Amino acid sequence: MSCASARRVLTSRSCVTNTYDYVQLIEACIASxxxxxxxxxxxxxxxxxxxxVNTTTNTNNSTAIAxxxxxxxxxxxxxxxxxxxxxxxxxxxxxxxNVILWxxxxxxxxxxxxxxxxIDLYNQMIESGVTPSKYTYxxxxxxxxxxxxxxxxxxxxxxxxxxxxxxxxxxxTALIDFYxxxxxxxxxxNLFDNMSNRDVVAWNAMIAGSSLHGMYYDTxxxxxxxxxxxxxxxxSTVVAVLPAIGEANVLSQGKAVHxxxxxxxxxxxxxxxxxxxxxxxxxxxxxYSRRVFDIMGVKNEVTWSAMIGAYVICDSTTAAxxxxxxxxxxxxxxxxxxxxGTILRACAKLTDLSRGRQIHGYTIKSGCFLDIxxxxxxxxxxxxxGIIDDAMRFFDEMDSKDTVSYSAIISGCVQNGNxxxxxxxxxxxxxxxxxxxxxxxxxxxxxxxxxAALQHGACxxxxxxxxxxxxxxxxxxxxxxxxxxxxxxxIARLVFDKMHKRDxxxxxxxxxxxxxxxxxxEALSLFHVMQTIGVEPxxxxxxxxxxxxxxSGLAMEGKHWFFAMSEDFNIVPRLEHxxxxxxxxxxxxxxxxxxxFIRSMPFKPDVRIWSALLSACRIHNNIELGEEVSxxxxxLGPEGTGNFVLxxxxxxxxxxxxxxxxxxxMQRDWGFKKSPGxxxxxxxxxxxxFVGGDQSHPQxxxxxxxxxxxxxxxxxxxxxxxxxxxxxxxxxxxxxxxxLYHSEKLAVAFGILSLNPSKPILVTKNLRxxxxxxxxxxxxxxxxxxxxxxxxxxxxxxxxxxxxxYCSYELAC
DNA sequence: ATAGGGTTAG
Numbered sequence: 051m052s053c054a055s056a057r058r059v060l061t062s063r064s065c066v067t068n069t070y071d072y073v074q075l076i077e078a079c080i081a082s083x084x085x086x087x088x089x090x091x092x093x094x095x096x097x098x099x100x101x102x103v104n105t106t107t108n109t110n111n112s113t114a115i116a117x118x119x120x121x122x123x124x125x126x127x128x129x130x131x132x133x134x135x136x137x138x139x140x141x142x143x144x145x146x147x148n149v150i151l152w153x154x155x156x157x158x159x160x161x162x163x164x165x166x167x168x169i170d171l172y173n174q175m176i177e178s179g180v181t182p183s184k185y186t187y188x189x190x191x192x193x194x195x196x197x198x199x200x201x202x203x204x205x206x207x208x209x210x211x212x213x214x215x216x217x218x219x220x221x222x223t224a225l226i227d228f229y230x231x232x233x234x235x236x237x238x239x240n241l242f243d244n245m246s247n248r249d250v251v252a253w254n255a256m257i258a259g260s261s262l263h264g265m266y267y268d269t270x271x272x273x274x275x276x277x278x279x280x281x282x283x284x285x286s287t288v289v290a291v292l293p294a295i296g297e298a299n300v301l302s303q304g305k306a307v308h309x310x311x312x313x314x315x316x317x318x319x320x321x322x323x324x325x326x327x328x329x330x331x332x333x334x335x336x337x338y339s340r341r342v343f344d345i346m347g348v349k350n351e352v353t354w355s356a357m358i359g360a361y362v363i364c365d366s367t368t369a370a371x372x373x374x375x376x377x378x379x380x381x382x383x384x385x386x387x388x389x390x391g392t393i394l395r396a397c398a399k400l401t402d403l404s405r406g407r408q409i410h411g412y413t414i415k416s417g418c419f420l421d422i423x424x425x426x427x428x429x430x431x432x433x434x435x436g437i438i439d440d441a442m443r444f445f446d447e448m449d450s451k452d453t454v455s456y457s458a459i460i461s462g463c464v465q466n467g468n469x470x471x472x473x474x475x476x477x478x479x480x481x482x483x484x485x486x487x488x489x490x491x492x493x494x495x496x497x498x499x500x501x502a503a504l505q506h507g508a509c510x511x512x513x514x515x516x517x518x519x520x521x522x523x524x525x526x527x528x529x530x531x532x533x534x535x536x537x538x539x540x541i542a543r544l545v546f547d548k549m550h551k552r553d554x555x556x557x558x559x560x561x562x563x564x565x566x567x568x569x570x571x572e573a574l575s576l577f578h579v580m581q582t583i584g585v586e587p588x589x590x591x592x593x594x595x596x597x598x599x600x601x602s603g604l605a606m607e608g609k610h611w612f613f614a615m616s617e618d619f620n621i622v623p624r625l626e627h628x629x630x631x632x633x634x635x636x637x638x639x640x641x642x643x644x645x646x647f648i649r650s651m652p653f654k655p656d657v658r659i660w661s662a663l664l665s666a667c668r669i670h671n672n673i674e675l676g677e678e679v680s681x682x683x684x685x686l687g688p689e690g691t692g693n694f695v696l697x698x699x700x701x702x703x704x705x706x707x708x709x710x711x712x713x714x715x716m717q718r719d720w721g722f723k724k725s726p727g728x729x730x731x732x733x734x735x736x737x738x739x740f741v742g743g744d745q746s747h748p749q750x751x752x753x754x755x756x757x758x759x760x761x762x763x764x765x766x767x768x769x770x771x772x773x774x775x776x777x778x779x780x781x782x783x784x785x786x787x788x789x790l791y792h793s794e795k796l797a798v799a800f801g802i803l804s805l806n807p808s809k810p811i812l813v814t815k816n817l818r819x820x821x822x823x824x825x826x827x828x829x830x831x832x833x834x835x836x837x838x839x840x841x842x843x844x845x846x847x848x849x850x851x852x853x854x855x856y857c858s859y860e861l862a863c
Numbered sequence: 864a865t866a867g868g869g870t871t872a873g
């Protein structure tokens with residue numbers, strides 16, 4: 051019966067007497083995919099057909115057949131919910147021998163999700179006593195790999211084995227595909243090797259699995275072997291191979307595959323062409339990507355997404371947004387969640403908050419707002435645009451959070467200068483039983499670095515070893531940074547030496563580590579090693595190297611490498627490099643040279659450049675130049691927070707109290723706030739912070755008492771309060787009191803009280819350590835026989851006495 | 864076929 055005649059039957063109100071007629075009507079609807087007509091038949095069946103149900107076994111049977119057909123119709127028309135509702139009304143007794151209908155239903159879920167329902171249905175099928183067929187397994191296993199449900203999949207593998215179906219080519223290929231997609235490449239390979247007849251599909255499953263997990267050499271090896279046994283790679287093989295080539299950045303291999311596609315005329319296939327486009331982008335060949343894109347006859351939504359993504363990968367962010375606009379103008383396609391995610395990442399890269407907010411609105415309208423991937427991208431976009439409060443609120447309001455959500459907020463907090471909150475969220479993450487993965491840890495270690503939270507960092511290191519992350523280069527880079535900033539330069543070097551593969555970040559991080567420890571010669575010799583083994587330094591390397599020279603007083607070497615940078619390494623110095631040089635010359639006491647250097651710069655000096663010089667004026671007590679530089683900073687406008695403090699301190703130290711007060715008043719009038727000097731110490735994983743004169747700590751009384759005791763002992767050894775560091779005009783005795791309650795000393799005293807005497811005390815400070823505290827610490831270390839170490843956070847505000855960022859009392863300063 | 868979170872410098 052055709053659909054048109056079916057419509058006639060229904061609209062003529064002629065009586066459909068027998069359910070068999072319904073079956074024919076529905077079959078007509080399936081053939082023409084006519085959902086509307088199908089629903090009308092369904093209504094009739096419900097009204098009239100019910101009368102027939104339960105009358106005779108015969109009609110009952112045919113009703114079941116009609117319901118079976120209806121289920122198929124709804125599946126064909128992508129109406130999964132309707133299909134399921136009809137499916138559930140078919141009595142179990144009528145479904146026992148109908149494996150095909152079960153398979154169809156499971157396939158529908160495996161195709162569009164929710165995957166859980168495919169697995170539920172499979173289990174229900176077994177419970178109802180229906181024996182799965184070889185067609186059942188590919189579907190239910192696809193659902194398992196979609197959910198990465200390894201354990202469930204293994205159980206299903208057992209079922210198949212018991213039914214003797216695992217030797218079937220289809221089932222076995224499905225199993226290989228499942229194991230490979232879930233990362234169980236060894237199991238997949240075992241099954242593959244034991245197969246008696248491997249067809250192209252089986253090879254493709256194995257290749258796709260290796261490629262997906264970035265196993266480049268395995269992937270290419272399989273591709274070669276497949277041809278050796280006489281099989282010809284098809285377009286699916288090519289599509290499977292491309293991601294591995296892209297990830298491994300092997301352009302030559304990518305071109306070879308492209309050539310193969312041309313010969314086989316695969317390149318006209320949208321999927322193949324999109325794969326090629328993406329591969330070229332990952333090899334940073336944007337122009338090739340664009341050429342593939344431009345000559346494509348058919349482009350679909352994925353193609354556009356891939357091309358826009360290609361621009362984002364290659365840092366052509368503006369071009370990505372332009373192409374997106376062009377696509378919207380052409381008007382045929384509406385952006386998917388994946389594409390919106392890509393656009394949001396472009397906004398984040400450009401810190402284009404208004405555009406990001408606009409896309410956020412769009413995701414709400416289009417409903418893909420609920421997609422967890424989109425949620426995470428939005429979260430990260432807000433964090434990268436510096437709107438951490440919005441990011442936090444967004445995070446709290448997210449319905450479901452996964453590892454990525456936590457990783458994004460943790461690194462977001464660190465990026466926005468709130469490392470303490472990052473550690474806090476990391477702890478919450480563990481309480482909510484979401485396991486930190488590799489990327490989480492890469493975000494977590496910098497939080498430890500910022501707080502010098504060595505215990506947290508070392509725990510994270512242990513966890514990373516257990517989880518097998520420490521073979522990863524980025525993890526090791528983060529560890530080098532963490533250990534060196536927590537004062538453990540030796541461990542940092544150990545991590546560096548043990549690394550399987552070092553990239554430029556590893557070398558830079560290690561050089562910085564030496565720099566902040568005042569080990570300029572080690573930094574230089576590492577730089578030398580780097581060159582002898584042929585590692586090309588980048589622009590960051592020179593910033594690291596110059597700052598290392600600066601903090602070790604290696605002015606000559608610094609100057610040499612600054613000029614060599616552009617002459618021998620073809621690296622054009624940026625403003626940052628010039629800043630390092632001003633800092634280097636200034637610290638070395640070459641104030642005039644530094645000043646001349648600023649005048650000769652090809653850039654307009656900004657606040658940071660002048661501040662570097664001003665700090666040098668403070669170190670070398672050059673009031674005249676200090677005043678001049680300070681005026682320059684004031685003329686630059688209200689960016690120079692904190693510089694008033696520097697100038698005021700210069701006056702105070704010289705006893706020019708009126709001038710100092712004048713600067714302070716000016717600062718107040720300009721509405722600047724000085725960030726308070728703050729010191730902290732980590733005790734059993736808890737960070738305790740103190741500001742000067744702080745009495746808010748629960749153990750404040752004990753701390754004060756300890757300090758008074760120490761003062762007596764220190765005086766016996768010859769300590770004299772260095773009152774020039776008290777920048778207020780008060781009596782000597784008062785000055786001694788103020789100095790005693792500086793945040794540095796509070797933190798040290800608390801460390802002595804709380805930590806086992808055998809344990810070293812690491813005190814971290816956000817600003818320069820006061821010279822009196824520096825001296826006092828040496829006495830305290832001797833009196834208490836403790837290993838006490840400073841850790842300074844701000845590069846520009848290094849240790850007052852030795853001008854190293856990080857300094858141990860044992861150092862000769 | 865496209866796809867979320869990540870390391871170094873100032």
